[in-house]
Amino acid sequence: MSVTELVDGVLSGNRRYLARLISLIENEDRLAQDALIQLYKHTGKAYVIGVTGPPGSGKSSLVTKLTAEFRKRSKTIGVVCVDPSSPFTGGALLGDRIRMQEHSLDDEVFVRSMGTRGHLGGLSRAASDTVRVIDAFGKDIIFVETVGTGQSEVEVIEIAHTVIVTDVPGSGDDIQAIKAGIMEIAAIFVVNKSDYPGADKKVAEINTMLDLDPRERAWRPPVLLTNSRTGDGIAELADKLQEHLKYLKDSGMLEQKGLQRSREELQSIMKYKLTQELSQKLQGKPEYEKAIRMIAARKKDPYTVAEQLIAEFLFSEIR
Amino acid sequence: MSSSKKIRVLVAKPGLDGHDRGAKIVARALRDAGMEVIYTGLRQTPEMVVRAALDEGVHCIGLSILSGAHNALFPRIMELLKAEGVDDILVVGGGIIPEDDIPDLKKAGISEIFGPGTTLQEIVEYIQANVKL
Amino acid sequence: MDEKVTLPDAVKDWEDTEVKSTVARFPERQEHFKTVSGVPINRLYTPLDVEDVDYQRDLGFPGMYPFTRGVQPTGYRGRLWTMRQYSGFATASETNERFRFLLEQGQTGLSVAFDLPTQIGYDSDHELARGEVGKVGVAIDTLQDMELLFNGIPLDKVSTSMTINAPAAVLLAMYIAVGEKQGVSMDKLRGTIQNDILKEYAARGTYIFPPTPSMRLITDIFRFCSEKMPLFNTISISGYHIREAGSTAIQEVAFTLANGIAYVTSAIEVGLDVDSFASRLSFFFGSASEFFEEIAKFRAARRIWARIMRERFKANDDRSCMMRFHTQTAGYTLTAQQPDNNIVRVTLQALQAVLGGTQSLHTNSRDEALSLPTEQSVQIALRTQQIIAHETAVTDTLDPIAGSYFVESLTHNIEKKSLEYIEKIDAMGGATVAIENGFIQREIHNSAYDYQTSVDKKDRVVVGMNEYVVNEAQQFDYLRVNPQAEQEQIQRLKEVRSRRKDDEVKSALVALGNAAKGDTNLMPLILDAVRVYATLGEICSVLRDVFGEYKAPDIL
Known part of the structure; x- marks a missing residue:
């Protein structure tokens, strides 16, 4: 397959070429870089949302529900789910699709699972290139989902415009396991499973933690309650995401972030x-x-x- | 070839059968053999299986059915793959599948059927030897 | 030597002298022996191993609390267990023929297998039903199918067990409606619905709705039956599928009873008095290939449940503490290789169940690792039970294996280990939470993986499969489900839809949907809907719209 074929395929909206190109990126194939060179000018349009949180905090369910909500708002969606590879065998079990079933035949939704592998260029390289080609492919919103416990995952999540940190009631101090780097860049906190006992308490805990943060911020991260089963709170979360994007644009943060990203990437x-x-x-x-x-x-x-x-x-x- | 190249496998349960003991064990064994395994969960239509396989860029699809619906669902999946112009994905199956059904399933394009009593090692080795990377 | 040697000293002496010298010359087959559940098996059991067991407290008498030795005071001397072969395939009329055959052969109860679309609440013409109609059981779309299924079988004369869970209320309603047409009122109907949704989430996979509304449907059934169907078992809390999914014997007991606790708790929470429904709870276990541990498992399960009901739920009525159970020999132990060997496996497993005091029994047929069984294979399976019942004399005294040091020690151990699991699940917030967070599924999966690995490595010999293998072709015929069944079924469904009164159906469904949003008992409304030939799929679809659908957690 030639670079031109790949690039034309992706730009024309053929998901087979998109899938193929992501495989090449994952395999660190030279062809992938050649394609990325040509696709670069077509990127930078998508709104990238990072979703991170401890295992069992309902990340995939939340992404599934948000996908449904944004589809109602006529947005097209990409999802990149990152799961850890075994450091011993290099293998990985990627199970996030299980929860994404209701969108599995929607042409406007593209889901890709990635293992963290031992990428030479770092996981963030492969993941951000993957997000980039989904962007070039034309998806409006791209979710990047990962367990936020390792350094490489902090780097992955940094490619997002907006970072959501999820937690569930009764999970003790699970959120402590989230890397400090992620807590600092979190724009929205979500307490999932709002019908579980202790949900309000969890919200209060996170609010207390945020109030202790001495930094002055124009955007104080809101703490929202959602329920991925009933859909409660999902529309509010989607509104909040769009509000955050607007804030980023109006405050010049988006531009600043873009420069910062380009510098780091270079x-x-x-x-x-x-x-x-x-x-x-x-x-x-x-x-x-x-x-x-x-x-x-x-x-x-x-x-x-x-x-x-x-x-x-x-x-x-x-x- | 790059050192980070990995065999990617979709393990899928087409149909309504909820017996996923075997599918999950196989998924885990493939993972332990160094593969990236995408598990779909239960109740997949042939369309869902094919879509997932293509989007995820897998080299192999492992199908498990214990309900007897294999004669309807396996060939349907092969038809859909063919319609997409796919000929480089290895498709294997397992479950409660009578020997008499196997020739037709193979004719439809299923490469191998693993019946009761197959060891995990046999499945791993077969996939390693037969996928096109 | 006049001085009496104490037993511990005697045992030690035996180990140090006789055993040591023999082992030195002839090493034992394995360094360690253990049960499937991982319980170490000693070389020998003596009274020392049952010192913790108090006869009257822990064993007692058959028909008396804690029921370790059985629930009936006369056991099989009074009445043999119910021989109940699970069957059903293709269309209702074909299954009806098989039912009549089994009754003619001396079977004493019916057990209906439904196909997967029926179990998951889809009509036969639903997109997801494709290829599945009539495959693992009979397809039921409307009351008409149920009428055909029991055609010529008087419902006041048989007891019928129905393996149906998520849509159990719908099938129970159809059974009641068939009874009405035969002139048998619902208070005379005998049988069981499985109605155990928790193990569907955990192990079997035929769920529809999320846990909360599912529990509501179950407690609606409990209440309805406690008032109107005194002879019907409202639930069969099932360990069989947990075992088949790969659990150990201890996990089977622990997770089943944890589910049982969850059902009793929710029934009490909706205001039912424990003694008004607990005696209609029944259980269902597997009988796998481990002779003594399985017998001990049945005895332990009875004792634990009795204690849970008395101590935790304060049941006053002894019948509320009585665990009655059905047993099926373990499907996962059947081999596709040399299938006749399965007859022997099933015989031993059936014997375990009988020695464990089962109330009813299904024996698997030799060909079930390959397909649904043929009539001939089913006959052998049934004959196996009849031979145990009439030719072995194991039925002539009660709980004959009690008092074996080994079995009592195992029984005690299973009780202890199961309770540890139950405590852990309690701490999580009960079985529903432990299933939603994937704990139970992960435990089962890990055991399944260990089992498979031990078979692959030949640490566990499976005769004819990983040892004593012969080259063979599959040598006998197996049952092929009529390939036309799907089309015939869809055709009949269309006919029923065109003949019924649409306005009646519509108003019944609207009423059901409205009731589902509130908290009135749904059973009478479902009964109204099936009487006017609303389809199973229509009823479940109305409930899906209100209740939503369950999504499995990722446990790998």
Whole structure:
């Protein structure tokens, strides 16, 4: 398959090409980057919403209900569900689709499950590229769903314009397990399963926690109650999301975030390319292996050797 | 080929049968063998199975039916795949499937049927040996 | 030597001398022996292992609390268990023929298997019913199908068990309506509806509505039957499917009884007096391939339930504490290879159930790992029960295996371990919560995975499957469901729809929908709807609109 075919396929709305391209991204295939180069100018239109929270806090159900709500509002939807891969076998069980069944035949909804794998370029690279091609494909709103407990997941969630953190009543201090980085960027808190005992108490707890935050903010994250079974609170949440998007636009935050994202992305791509370049150059070089032995034997120090190797293998050409 | 390339498998329960003991065990065994497994849950129509397989970019579809509806549902799934122009997804099935039914299912495009008594290792190895990555 | 050696010393002495020297020369087959549930099995059991067991407190007498030794004072000396083969396939008239055959062969009760669309509340012409109509049971769309199903079978003469859960109220209503047409009033009807939705969420998968409205339907049935159908068992709280989904024996008991606790709790919460409904609760267990642990399981389950009812729910009536149960031999132990071997497996499993004091029994047919059973295979399965009943004399005394050090120790252990699980589930907020958060499903799945792994590794030998394998072709005929059944059924449904009075149907359905939004008992309204030939799918669809549908948690 050629790059042109892929790009044209995605831009013409053919979901087969979209699926194929995401696989190439996941496999870190060179073809994917070539396609992304051409698709880049078609991106930046979708509203990306991150959904994170402890296991069992109803993330998939919430995304399912929000999808239904936004479909009623004539929005098209993409969903990227990220689940952890086993660090031992590299395998993963991706079960989020189970809850998305009611949208499984809706042409305007595209759902993709991803394992965290051991991505060379980092999970955030693969996930954000996936979001990007779904954006180019033309979906209005893209949900990124992940358990917010690892560092790489913080990076994934940072690609979102708006981050929702979910929790359920009676879950003790589960929310403590969420990375501080995510708590800081959360725009909306949702207490799911509003019909469970302790729902109001949970809302109060989160509000107290937010009140303790000394930072001055123009957007104080609201804490909403929802029920994914009955649909209670879902329309309000959808309204709140649109309100947040408007706030981001009006306050200039959206533009600021865009710049910030571009800066980080450029840095991360450069870092990745440099690392990749260097490891390819060093691969199997006898002086590299020799230097390692010298360091281990305390005959040389790693600081000097690193500078020497970088100078010799990376910057020799650039110079 | 990149080092992060993984076999992706859709494990699906078409039809109304709620016996998912086998499907779940197989899903777990495939995961433990290093594959990415997308489990659909119960009550999938053939259309839902095919849509999920295509969107998720899987290399293999594993179907499980214990209700006897395989003769109606398996070939229907193959028809839909064919209509989408798909010929590179390996499709295998399992469940309570009488031997007499197997030739027709294979003719419809199901690569292998795993009956009662199949070991997990046999299924893993078959998929590893036969998927087109 | 005059001084008497104490038993602990004697046991130790035996281990140190006789056993040690033998093991040194001939090592045992395995280093450790344990039951399927993971309970270690000792080399030998002695009175030391039952020191905690107090005869009168823990065993007592048949027909008396805590019913460890059985619920009837005369056991099978009085009346044998009900031989009840689960059957049903294709259309109502074909199943009716099979029913009549079974009754002619000496079967004493009927047990109806419904097809999946019926169990999930879809009419035969629904999109999701495609390929499933009549496959695992009989298709029932309207009262007319039910009339055909029991054609020529007087409902005051048989007891009928119906494996129906989510739409149990609808099928019960149809059964009542057939009785009315035969001139048998509902207070004379005998039988059981499974009506156990919690195990559907946990293990079997034929659910429709979420837990809260499902529990409401169940308690509506409890109340209706306690007033109008005194001979009908309103629920069959089922461990069988939990076991088939892969649980151990201990988990089977624990999760089943936890479900039982949830039903009793909700019935009490809606204002029913425990003694008004508890005696109509019945249970259903599997009998798998582990001889002594299974017998112990039945005895332990009776004792635990009795204590739960008395101590936790303060039941005054002894009959409320009495666990009566149906047993089915374990389908998952059947092999597709060398299927005749299954006859032997089923024989042993049936014997376990009888020694465990079952009230009724289904014996699986040898060919059920391949398809629905043929008439000939069903006959062998039924004969197996008759041979145990009439030729082995195990029926001539009550609870004959009691007092075995091993069995009493196992019984005690199962009780202890099950109660630990039940406490854990209580702490979560009860069985409904433990199912909604996936705890019970995960526990079952983990056991299923362990079992499969042990079979794959041949740690567990399954004769003819992973050892003693022969090359074989499937050598006998199996039952093929009439491929025309689906079309015939859809045709009949269309005819019924065109003949009935649409305005009557419509008003019955509207009334039902309105009642579902409130809290009146739905049973009379469902009965009104089936009498005017509203279809099962129409009734369930009205309820779906009000109640919503259940979504399974992701447990993998």
